[in-house]
Amino acid sequence: MFLIILLIGSTLLAVPGVAGASQCYYPYVPRPLESSQQIREQLEADGLWHPNRTVGETPPPNPQVGDTWLWYIWDLSGYPTATLKPCTVRGMGPNSYIVVDDEEWNVSINQTDVDRILLYFEEQSLGQFPDLGIWELDTTHFGDPPNPLDGLPRIFLLYYRFDIASDGFFWVFDQFPDGTQPFASNEADVVYLATDSSGGGPSTDYMLGVAAHEFQHMIHYNYDTNEDTWVEEGLSELAMWLFGHPDAISGFNSNPDNSLTAWNAQWADYIKTYLWTLYAYEQYGGQPTIWDLVHTAANGMAGYLTALTGQGYTVTMEDVFGDWSVANFLDDTSVQSGQFGYEGDDLPPFVPFRTHSSYPDAGTGSAQNWATDYIRLTGFVGAPTLGFDGANDRDFRVSVMAIDPSLPTQVEWVPLDTANNGQIEFSAASGYAEVIVSVANVFPSTSASYSYTVGDAASSALPWEDGFESGDTAAWSATVP
Template identity: 35%
Template sequence: METVSGTVDAIGGGLKVGHSQPFFVNDLLDNTTYTIQATLQVVSDNAYWYVDDNVTLSDEALMKAADVFEAKIRPDMVKSLGDIRKPGVDGDPRLTVLHTPLRAADGYFGSSDEYPRSIHPHSNEREMIYMDASRLTPGTSAYLSVLAHELQHAIHWNQDGGEDAWINEGMSELAKEQVGYNAYFVDSFLRRPDVQLNFWPDDIGASAPHYGASSLFMAYLAQHYGGYQAMGDLVRQQADGIEGVELYLSEYGASFEQVFKDWAVANYLDADSGPYGYADRAVKVRSVRPVFTELEETDSMPQFAARYYDLRLPEGDYVLEFAGDATVAQVGTQCHSGNRCWWSGLGDSIDSMLTRDLDLTGLTEATLEFWTWYEIEEGWDYAYVSVSNDGGVTWEILEGRHTTAEDPVGNNYGTGFTADSGRWVQESMDLSRFAGERVQLRFEYVTDDAVNLDGFVVDDIAVPELGLFDDAETVGDWTAAGFQLISNELPQKFALQLIEFGMDGSSAVREVNLDDDNVGEARLAGFGKALENVVLVVTPLTRGTYMPARYTLSITAGGDG
């Protein structure tokens, strides 16, 4: 290992210690990009350690961090999960670790840096991790914990670049645990367990319980299904999100829904053995709704979340009745007209397209009109409308009333839709430059690898000069790749589980049967005699939506036991 001397070549060739260059850095608080100058201060076998020229870090501290990285963090993670991209976009096998003051994050992995600048204008064109130099001291446990977390992201990008954020973040938290550092956010989740596991918020300040949820779920998954050494199979699984976990679990004869239900119980019960507990940690949900008397309430909650009711009722027998909504919306609106509309779908690192031919021959001018509703991660994800007049070889992105050319972090490929429309808005785009030609028209939705929201919805598409009006009630002449023609309604699924605690200290778990309309009941016999208390766990289980599930719950005295 070498420190700053200005004369020693990096190990195995490459950059010299003392090399100075500019870097793009993202401000994650206000979604902007700026440039700093940094100098290569330490070179280790597998990494370059740069420091912002406006920051002073000691050689000793950096070498301590590099020593732990090379001796423990990197080899353990590579053995279990795989390696980063090598030699990478820059042709150099080393990872770059840049130390610079960051806002709103202790560190981050820059996936945009994996691309040449011709594709992403703010790419640093290398495999790269950013570490906050204002709060973290190299070599400390806090620093090394963040470094391990971000290294997993770099590995995951190479193994499966399109993975959903909730899995990626959960794996990063699990990976740092496995190399000796604590997962910070579990308590945030245990205090707020009714957050959607497979959703990641766009508000950084709201992310702590989501980190905790994904962290704890991955720890549970590793413990009960294959061990940490098998988690590399999940990282390499090319299917993303729940589908990827489902395929991983298929090797163990388990389904995602069943594992999720067991996990929800384990987070309250934490039994000494079996599926309802953890062998290596003490876990206890801290947010429950106490019920001391008869109850009737209507409420809603996110999908793939858990809500706990602690029933501590007066002596006697009771009947629990549940009625959940039979359906749930896919997005937070209704179609503009009729029963159907086109939807981009949702997910991280997706590129959804909806394409059709237009014959504009014989026209001297043309206009595209359509109605749209969208909820898109502002400044990071975009939707576009584009036209090709060369058979799809090249595409020209169209400008509209609601598009923007602003490009704060380099993710906007032209003039795109981003942020929240707030309502259905009518869009109009000039097609006159293509009049007289046969062209292809395309709607497209592109997301990055972190947050995604409800997406982009289109309805009532028209080219008046062509006499074309498409109300999106049928597929018609469109070719969809990622887009879906939806009625904005999915079947809602629920699971209800009872954790029954006996007066003798025993516990048992049973599921409440629900019919096809999500209606069911359970008799709770012997409070104050056989039963001390019962914890009801409610879990909505509908995939493909971020919309909440509604239900009505009642508990009344009576029943024959």
Template identity: 25%
Template sequence: MSENDGTNKSGVTALIIGIAVLVCCLCLLVVGFAGYGYYTYYTYIQTAPTFTSGDPIFPVETTEPAPPTELFIPTEGPVSNETLETLSNSIVPENDVYDLACRLQGKCGISRTLTPPPAPLAVGTVQKFWLLNSDTNENFQIDAELLYVTPLTYFWAEKGTQVDQGEVKALMDTFDQEIIPTNREFFGSEWTPGVDGDPHIYVLYAGGVGSNIGGYFSSSDEYNPLVHEYSNGHELFLLSSTQPIGDDYAYSTLAHEFVHMIQFPTDRNDVSWLSEGFAELGAFLNGYDVGGADWYYVQNPDLQLNDWATNDSPDFGAHYGQSFLYVAYFLDRFGEEATKALTANPENDLASIDDTLASLDATDSQTGKALTADDVFMDWAAAMYLKDGSVGDGRYTYHNYPDAPQTTDTEAIYSCPQEPMLRDVHQYGIDYINISCAGEHTLVFTGSTAVQMLPSDPNSGRYAFATNEGNESDMTLTREFDFTNVSGDITFSFHTWYDLEEDFDYLYFEVSEDGQNWQIITTPSGTGEDPSGNSYGWGYNGATNGWMQEEIDLSQYAGKKIQVRFEYVTDAAVLGEGFLLDDVSVDAIGYQTDFETDDGGWQAAGFSRVQNILPQTFRLALIKKGSNGTTVEMLQPDASQYLEIPLSLQDGEQVTLIVSGMTRYTRNSAAYQIEIK
């Protein structure tokens, strides 16, 4: 018999009751939103939830999740590593808003810093500040009064907002004397004296920023307002006045958001899961309980670590918990200096973990082999399940976070043999399959050998150009076209599929006659709306419903030599799947490319010529609990993603199979099959 979410009543009941208790115990203060560099804090009350099992205390309706339809095993043989290698070698440039403002808007020569104040500001000073309402994506201005000053900070409150002066003093003195030194020592320093030339950090207490916002750091405030119209031009945090200043959330929010402020000048375009994991670690290092999101995560550990959900996703909060738990495990396993090295590593995403481990010559004490991010992930998956320092060399627990929540079985098998069962797991997600069948058996694992990179295939053939993933990035695809012998109409045609963060990330179609000054062209599709202040002009935004063809009139450039560019500019926090380009043609000069044989003469910076297929790999671990104790065995299927695992269990013994997909550069899950003979 197999027990999963839809086939065992008591198991389902335990999970649902646990979630119900979780909902009752956790007070959601923040549902983050994505603006120009907005990092919002997702926080909970400090009470850890309790979970129960057994008979239901209220009627529960359950539905079995739809299983994957089939394994993805291409009949033509092994999948090439070409696209995987292309993506791993791609460099995603950070955006430079001053360069963008000059090239695309003609705003050149703007200073990166403002004139500093002649002296520290005095209590009672009133200034205007820009805020963003996350419910409407509208920016608005308020007047705020300076209420408290420390050597390193200013505390401002929106006019008319009631605050307790004693609570303000306690919060800001703690921030000045404890949180700032702690975070600076571990993560480095923020940009100081910063854009405004004033070493004071602004903390603004105000309302109207959204129904579920507790606080945020916006990197747009780090810029001269002449290049971003809604910039406040200060190193600034927002605390929502919907919550009392004396609550622990205010302290943890400042510790969390200060890490984002520190990250801004050093590694702005790193992925959200690492940025948020480190920010949560900042709160943890200052002694604040991050409880809540981590408990939320362990209820469904099949969540992709190297991804980040939108704020309307039911998994949004769980991502905070998952990323924190992974980073906290890295700190516990490798120590403070190694974790500091990771925070400072210039690489992004999992590659930064690989690079940090390599630079430290980190090896597995049990095998003697060099460690990779994938190795650490599997050890962490086992540690989350066991939390037992007596197993192996002590790596399967948290010494620095003994109250960390613990994952449990996602499925249980009580009788063997078992017919083939089709399942799927996210890349860098985790399935825990418990098996308690006494006797001699063989567990047969068969995994997909391929996975799609994106939800859509190229418009034609096998190849297309695609943007890469990167926060606060600027990716370009550029080509020269010679129209000097053309006197008639010129139509530039291409096909595109895109999924871009709505209202915040834009892709522009541009033309330049000198390679320095660029004109954004109004395309048939696209938008001129700019609710966030992020857009530099007419651009593609949102998502297409499948592939579409665009035909752009470039007749005004007849008789000239020009450069054509696709430019993708992203903000922080949330990313769509990106932009695909295929089947480009200019009939007036006989140009046509489908990218099947080469790049068509295009110069890429952050774009990659790819196939929509990647080799799928899996990592497995087998935890055995028996009379002789607990053991952990790390396993890896062969090149065909096939593995036979002998099982020999006595009465009362059990094993747990950990399954994780291990293919980077995709958000698609991986199908696999298990059978017990």
């Protein structure tokens, strides 16, 4: 059996740093319905767990530079189809073979490219770990590649000209004997990479980051074949950061009401998962936590909770998300205990969806699950006030941030009761240039509506009425000094 779904391990990346014009492509490609272990056990029981391809169509026992054999090259612009083409080993390191489609040799990739790819895959990187190559960075943080069939100590990086606007992918069916599954197999651990990426040539810093990204997918498949897409992509984005060339932050900061756990194959989806994973890495234990996340059987937020709990953290994912929402806007590790910022990247400004400059005033909003709205308050007199009423059957984390270039940033949480009603007089913000209200919907499955009032020392209170038909009909007022 097999099911056509979005293949977690077959990410095809976008042009780096192009805000609002992403060429991100996340194809519908085939993936087995069963886990790799289930497939292997069935094939072993049937006596079919062995390489099936003939000599000249499969890696030799000890490949060397200059060896050529036929590879399945994938066209993905429609239903995936494979063509057998001669490809040659053009480079070899302790952990990798660089294989190139013969038609592209000295056309879109040459020996200089291959030498640079080998250098950075095996020995060096551009970020915080300059003496470690992609192989060691990824295997140290995520685990080992599967190596189920070819028995070789190296993986293959196969370069060819794609028929789609994308950069790289990992093809799950290579993990199984050719002819035993609905799609062809090269019977080896292979990362497929474009020679003609719109992000530059095959040995550019960006494409080296893509190699790290796709290698993480290969590794992850060895431990968890059904991880949530947003977790998988976040980890592969982290692999790019570990290498030292992460994707440029754009898109998500201009529309942060974008569910972290929903995957729509847009550029902003890569960025939101990148920032979440980098934040978890920096704030909650680094490599050991990431390792546990890859190796746990739990998926999604449950996997994160398992990993954090395993490292001794007594936190809820709702509270972590609330802190992350503040960190995305502030990016300032000098505030409180450092939980409201990043060390490893500089974030562009996040955009509030509404600004208030006269008081009293009121508004309504709706945030997707695991997403955040920001509301800006300016021009207030004295201490600003906030009254908040969220949908009673949802879950929120609401905070207020006082920001002024000449004053230390202040952050406070709005206490909410069981019906998601709360109010605050933000005395610490008196005299500040602006206040940002962060409304994080941490309900796991659906969007959440809310209403609010804002005031200041010169305004009067606004009446409040619950309008969510959730059983709480009592009126209440936001207190204004």
